[in-house]
Amino acid sequence: MLVVDGLRTQYCIEDPLSFTVNRGEMVAIIGPNGAGKTTLIKAISAQINLEAGHVSIANRFISDLSFRDRGQILALVNQYESKPQGFTLRQFVEMGRYAHRPAWGPLSEKDRHMVELSLRRAHVWQLSTSLITAVSGGEYQRARIARALAQEPQLLILDEPMAHLDIAHRHQVAKLLRQLNRDEELTVIAAVHDLNLAASYFDRVIMLCDGTISAEGTIEDVMTSERLSQTFGVPLTHVVHPTSGRPQFLGVDL
């Protein structure tokens, strides 16, 4: 689905970096602050220019795609964006249809259907008529995911989708991504700060450190307490979640 080959950027990622994400996978990019997670997200979604290397999505070089084509294959949920004033949540999600619509004319039947479906899938349908500026942080994040779904993407790339949310909303958003990945076979790549969320909901991790991939593989292989403690520079204790059985990490540095 996504092939990154010898990628280098002007800042952060100075050594060539390569990895592959298969269709239907759910991959977390983890690493300490400044490791290059956001830079990597921006590079694979063509938001910044590459110094070297190639990124291809569904067997096409991303640099060869027009913005419109890219908007139909790849949906992006960045860390920051502006909230448009005065738009309802539904209108906000309708923006996701941009790459599928002609410049003139109203939304087609298909557009409406996809918007409706996306609102329901991201569990924000009941908020359709609320102003996007008036919804809570977790609802806003789900609305952004709904807007991304309205693009009918094959690949969803998110930068810190769970940041700044309380514990309930963090899990809600992570669970939503998991559901979309499982039920719709949507390929998901997300930069994730919260190690326990990454370990609980994702299939595979790519660990970045100083702009290079320091480890890559399944949760169990990569996320060991030694490696994590060393990478993040804080002692971390590995425990097994009593109900889910997934690895979790406790960090106390007293």
Added chain:
Amino acid sequence: MSKSSKIRKTNSTVYISGLMLLILVVLALTHLAQGAHQMSMHDLWACLTGEVGQGGDKTTYTIVWSIRLPRLLTAIIVGSSLAVSGAALQGLFRNPLADPYVLGIASGGAFGAALAMLLSTQVIFGATTGAFLGAGIAGMLVIGLAKDSASYRLNSILLAGVAVGLIFSALLSLVLVFAERQAGDMLSWLLGHVGHTNWTQLSVMASLTLMGTIAIQSNANALDVALLGEGAAQGIGVQFSKLKITVLLATFILVSSAVAYCGIIGFVGLVVPHTVRLLAGPSHKYLIGLSAIGGAILLVAADLIARLILPERELPVGVITALIGGPFFLFLLRKDNQYASR
């Protein structure tokens, strides 16, 4: 629930457009009939439809076709240009303070016009050409200065526009100082007027306005998405660099023709788009068209007042737009506190 609200939304937009068009038509007819030479609606209609030819009531015919109709159409076209470019620039820059003059084009045009008046005796023709040249030079300067590395960042464009505007304003002041006796004429030209255009000039204005407005309207969906910011908009499929250049060129065309023929008419481009957003929502799909109607309404009303208050000595229409637009806008802001607090 959502379906019915959708329908209500569409209906209310249709209702608002209908109402605004009705207001414009009523104002336009009043504009044509009222003034130093009053005429009944019946006479006016006969004149417009050509039932009364030049052979009939010659004075009325001439007044309608050579004076009032060009003036009315000028007000409609310029009001639309200013409001449409204001709406587009506020959207593109995500800045509620943006107006058609923020990018310095108008200052360039004003300086060009004043300089042409200073150097030439053929006041009106010289001023228009001078204004077009000045606006063109200002536009090229803004584009040239805003280019950093490979791309144009919105803030760079805005800052370059403000800087270019300041420079041309200073040059304009210099011209006004040198002009001495002509300074009064220049000032009243600059403050805005809609009564100096003939049919040829009108057709030029109309085509430029139509071009600019269509270019902006065909980017209405992109302008909506652009409100999310450059990165998010590109992620959805908007080619932001193309959008920026299209909207900038379109507003350059709209603003330079407005300034060249009518001077600097303030407030229309700032207030009308905000008013339309309050009435019909922020979606550019409706905002652009309704702003065009709203701008026309405001300018026709302002010109009507300008002609009626002091029939012997015309007031600059720009002064009237600010005087009626300002309080009306404040009233709307007070009514909609949510908008004010944003």
